[in-house]
Amino acid sequence: MTIKTAYIVSLKFSPGLKKEFIALGENIRKKGINVKYLLSIWYKELEGNCDGIEYLTTSRNLKEVIMDSGRLIDYKKLLYIFSRYPPIFLCFYNPHPFNPFVARFVKKKFNKVITALYLHDPYKPDKTPYGTAKATYIKLVEFIQDLTVKYMDHIISPSGYSSQLFKKRYPKFKGETHIAPLLIPDQKALHNKKRRFFSIVGGVNPATGLDTFVELVNHIALKKLNYEFALISSSNISGYLRKLTSKARTILKIINKKLINDSEINEVIRKSYAGFRLDKEVTQSGIIPVSFMNETPVIVRNIPGLRQHVKHKYNGYILPLNCTFEELIKSMDFVKQNFSWLSHNARRSYEDSSYLV
Numbered sequence: 001m002t003i004k005t006a007y008i009v010s011l012k013f014s015p016g017l018k019k020e021f022i023a024l025g026e027n028i029r030k031k032g033i034n035v036k037y038l039l040s041i042w043y044k045e046l047e048g049n050c051d052g053i054e055y056l057t058t059s060r061n062l063k064e065v066i067m068d069s070g071r072l073i074d075y076k077k078l079l080y081i082f083s084r085y086p087p088i089f090l091c092f093y094n095p096h097p098f099n100p101f102v103a104r105f106v107k108k109k110f111n112k113v114i115t116a117l118y119l120h121d122p123y124k125p126d127k128t129p130y131g132t133a134k135a136t137y138i139k140l141v142e143f144i145q146d147l148t149v150k151y152m153d154h155i156i157s158p159s160g161y162s163s164q165l166f167k168k169r170y171p172k173f174k175g176e177t178h179i180a181p182l183l184i185p186d187q188k189a190l191h192n193k194k195r196r197f198f199s200i201v202g203g204v205n206p207a208t209g210l211d212t213f214v215e216l217v218n219h220i221a222l223k224k225l226n227y228e229f230a231l232i233s234s235s236n237i238s239g240y241l242r243k244l245t246s247k248a249r250t251i252l253k254i255i256n257k258k259l260i261n262d263s264e265i266n267e268v269i270r271k272s273y274a275g276f277r278l279d280k281e282v283t284q285s286g287i288i289p290v291s292f293m294n295e296t297p298v299i300v301r302n303i304p305g306l307r308q309h310v311k312h313k314y315n316g317y318i319l320p321l322n323c324t325f326e327e328l329i330k331s332m333d334f335v336k337q338n339f340s341w342l343s344h345n346a347r348r349s350y351e352d353s354s355y356l357v
Helices: 015-029 041-045 062-069 075-084 099-109 128-149 160-169 210-223 262-270 287-293 325-337 339-352
Strands: 005-010 034-040 053-057 087-092 114-118 154-157 176-179 197-201 228-233 252-256 272-277 298-301 316-319
Touching: 005 015, 015 034, 015 087, 034 041, 041 053, 053 075, 075 099, 087 099, 099 114, 099 128, 114 128, 154 160, 160 176, 197 262, 210 228, 210 325, 228 262, 252 262, 262 272, 262 287, 272 287, 272 325, 287 298, 287 339, 298 325, 316 325, 325 339
Parallel strands: 005 034, 005 087, 034 053, 087 114, 114 154, 154 176, 197 228, 197 272, 228 252, 272 298, 298 316
Antiparallel strands: none
16 A cells, blocks of 8 residues: 655755654644654654654765765665655755755656655855865865756745745746745743853854854953853864853853754753854754744844844844954943843744744
8 A cells, every 4th residue: 555645855864844844744644634654764863753754864974975976876775765655745854965866866757746855955145155075075066056956946945045046046937936944942941041151053164253253251250250161073173162262161061072962952942041042144044943943142243044033132142243352242231231021032033933933
């Protein structure tokens, strides 16, 4: 017996995305549609596994994605899966060199299938903040994305700004475009934690502003001011950590390892007065709705990808792009002094938005 099935595809391991695409898939399952996931095997190591998972790749980082791209895709395995569970819908959730080949294969074998691409970062017009190596990687991703978009019926953007960038890069796209914010499962704690930190969470590249955060922690330690900080990242941040003074290390909690579960991230966010997003350039941030879910305001730089989520002095604080230590300290003081108001509004922003599952 064959069972018509919707597929969620994430062949590159991106830990922060798992909760999102599982929420998407399980929402589809609630409508009575069978759901399967085609994933990187590394997702197995994280919390939140569910029924219907098939592991197709071993991609965990850039090196392994390149290694995957040098291998032939296992069409026999795909055909076996699709023959037992004929696809009616495929949603590709992040970029991978196999995506255009899977999309072309399924379109050829199942001509009525509907394809969609959930496109977090459709286009970065200015790649200079990312540095040479990361900018080259982004160009490669955009090239693979170009090949994938050709086989898509629908493009789903997580924000208005993301949608604008897509239309700028693909003005002749003939399919349908949609805006659907990231789905963030409600994992609010039953009991509030004591707030201690100003934290920064997520992957690191030259554009994410970790250099500013490290300089701030060093400055606060030197001036012996009363703040504590937390840093969580699965990226290689050894170069940044070497710049920390011995005094700065005493006021900074660091979680830096390859696999970090959502529960660890939520624990630190719940103990934070606010989360920093100090990006110089970004399309949107998945950590902002996670912070709002945890009743935690955010402090962000004034760029389009961040200010679309944040209302100044309502659910967070918006800094100038080239902010000084004095402006950073002023933002932290404001959050501490108005925490109850900001925290309430942060949670309300989560509940009033489409983030809520």
